[in-house]
Amino acid sequence: MLFIEIISWLFIVAGALLGIAGGIGIHRFPDFYSRLHAVGITDTLCAAMFLVGLCMQTGVSIASLKLMLIFIFLFFSSPTATHALANAALLGGLKPELDEEYHGHCFDRHPD
Amino acid sequence: MKYPVKHIISLGVLLFTLWLCLSGQLNALMISLGLASTIAIVAITHRMDCIDHETYPAHMNLLLLRFWLFLAREIVVANIDVIKRIFKPGKNISPQLFELPLTLKSDVSRVIYANAITLTPGTVSANLDRKTVTVHTLSIEAAQDLSSGRMASAVPEDYGVVKR
Amino acid sequence: MIFTAAAFAILVTIALALARALMGPTLYDRILAVNMVGTKTVLLIAVFAVLSGRTDMIDIALMYALINFIGVVAVLKLVEQGNFHTSGDDDRGQP
Amino acid sequence: MKHNLILRVIAKYLFPVIALFAFYVQFHGDYGPGGGFQAGVILSVAFILYTLVFGLDTAEQVLSPGVLRILACTGVLLYAGTGVVTMLFGGNFLDYDLLALNPIEGQHIGIMLIELGVGVTVSAIMLVIFFAFAGRERS
Structure with a gap:
């Protein structure tokens, strides 16, 4: 039992550190579009770590099933919300700060 | 019937499984209420034109x-x-x-x-x-x-x- | 103990996101930060539910996740179109 | 949300799940947090998501405002009717003990009917208000 406790603590601590890293990320990155990626960390791996750690704490029960349900729901809804936000910003005319050196690099590389 | 019956049935089975996961109460009253809720939601979803190949959950x-x-x-x-x-x-x-x-x-x-x-x-x-x-x-x-x-x-x- | 530390870390993240929401140069930055606060709140409620042993409260976390998503969609729709009644969806039903 | 394919597909997936969660909250008020008011709000939120993605006209085809008004009245009637029935049985207003032979059973049935009435009314009224606000600028 102690083994499972320690593993779940490791998961929760990792989730907490990832959350703070994402929080620092939205202050480090220069423009809106790159901040989306920092929020992506907290939406994906941080939430996953927390919920898996909590699942280990509750054991096999209705509570852990509900935690899995939150996990599944977040993995459907958070990319949708992020995409809708990026789409609204792009259609709203917000220009991203692109890297000058490589700009346009990828347009003509597709093996279409 | 606008959509294949198996889509409707698979949506119903999925929803009822979800109800059992959420509820955890296995007495007759709760199970019958769950069945009634499932049927009501499938009816509303059918009315909304939402059961098409995009909502077919048996693709998992x-x-x-x-x-x-x-x-x-x-x-x-x-x-x-x-x-x-x-x-x-x-x-x-x-x-x-x-x-x-x-x-x-x-x-x-x-x-x-x-x-x-x-x-x-x-x-x-x-x-x-x-x-x-x-x-x-x-x-x-x-x-x-x-x-x-x-x-x-x-x-x-x-x-x-x-x-x- | 470990739960208290985890809850504190989530609160720090929420504070950082709130700072971005207050500073955020554009409107979209603010919506992004508020969305992040919502996701963190879901995790905070879940941690608190397991911490206090009242696992009924996980229902509240699930409900908060639903409302947060729909709230963000509604705000984006208002920002993008300025109203709620247009569908903005001309090709419905076509293959 | 013009041509937003992702939002449309995800909303189709999420609507049944949110509605089922609303029914779960409705009927489990005596086992966990929940009850009629919360369930009504969650159910109306599911319809609001549908309205946001597919437009007000489509939503009003599915649930016309007339039906909503009837539903709102039905909820209040269910609430008041339960009270009146207990009065007809010789008790006070909303005296649940008289609804069945066993007082515990009677209270269970009474609470469930009351909560159902609250849930129906709240979700209908929320949708009426939302439709009224959303359709305000529609000439």
């Missing part, structure tokens, strides 16, 4: 499971990359915005592909239409990785295409 097959395992690995790798970039001093990112041509046929495959792009940190899909998906990436490496089509080929292709 082995192909999709393999894709999810692939995606989980991609998410972990991409997270580590973005965290390194956050804590690297000086100029740490080289953002790109470009259009990626799509070869996927059905709507659901394209939605799964775009959501997978958004779920991996470092790449965000900003616009999706029938031929292309506009992607914003944090680094030139992530852009090259997407252009190589590694993730697109992992998406289940025939997912949800109606046999006509």
Whole structure:
């Protein structure tokens, strides 16, 4: 039992550190579009770590099933919300700060 | 009957399973209330024209499971990359915005592909239409990785295409 | 103990996101930060439910996740179109 | 939300799940947090998501305002009717003990009917208000 406790603590601590890293990320990155990626960390791996750690704490029960349900729901809804936000910003005319050196690099590389 | 009966039945079975997971009460009253709720929701969903091939949940097959395992690995790798970039001093990112041509046929495959792009940190899909998906990436490496089509080929292709 | 530390870390993240929501140069930055606060709140409620042993409260976390998603969609629709009644969806029903 | 394919597909997936969660909250008020008011709000939120993605006209085809008004009245009638029935049985207003032979059973049935009435009314009224606000600028 102690083994499972320690593993779940490791998961929760990792989730907490990832959350703070994402929080620092939205202050480090220069423009809106790159901040989306920092929020992506907290939406994906941080939430996953927390919920898996909590699942280990509750054991096999209705509570852990509900935690899995939150996990599944977040993995459907958070990319949708992020995409809708990026789409609204792009259609709203917000220009991203692109890297000058490589700009346009990828347009003509597709093996279409 | 507008839609195949098996779509309706599979939606009902999925919802009732969800009810049992949520409720955990196994007495006769709760199970009958769950059945009544399931039937009511399936009726409303049918009235809304929402039960088509896009809502057919029986597609949760082995192909999709393999894709999810692939995606989980991609998410972990991409997270580590973005965290390194956050804590690297000086100029740490080289953002790109470009259009990626799509070869996927059905709507659901394209939605799964775009959501997978958004779920991996470092790449965000900003616009999706029938031929292309506009992607914003944090680094030139992530852009090259997407252009190589590694993730697109992992998406289940025939997912949800109606046999006509 | 470990739960208290985890809850504190989530609160720090929420504070950082709120700072971005207050500073955020564009409107989209603010919506992004508020969305992040919502996701963190879901995790905070879940941690608190397991911490206090009242696992009924996980229902509240699930409900918060639903409302947060729909709230963000509604705000984006208002920002993008300026109203709620247009569908913005011309090709419905076509293959 | 013009041509937003992702939002449309995800909303189709999420609507049944949110509605089922609303029914779960409705009927489990005596086992966990929940009850009629919360369930009504969650159910109306599911319809609001549908309205946001597919437009007000489509939503009004599915649930016309007339039906909503009837539903709102039905909920209040269910609430008041339960009270009146207990009065007809010789008790006070909302005296649940008289609804069945066993007082515990009677209280269970009474609470469930009351909560159902509250849930129906709240969700209908929320949708009426939302439709009224959303359709305000529609000439």
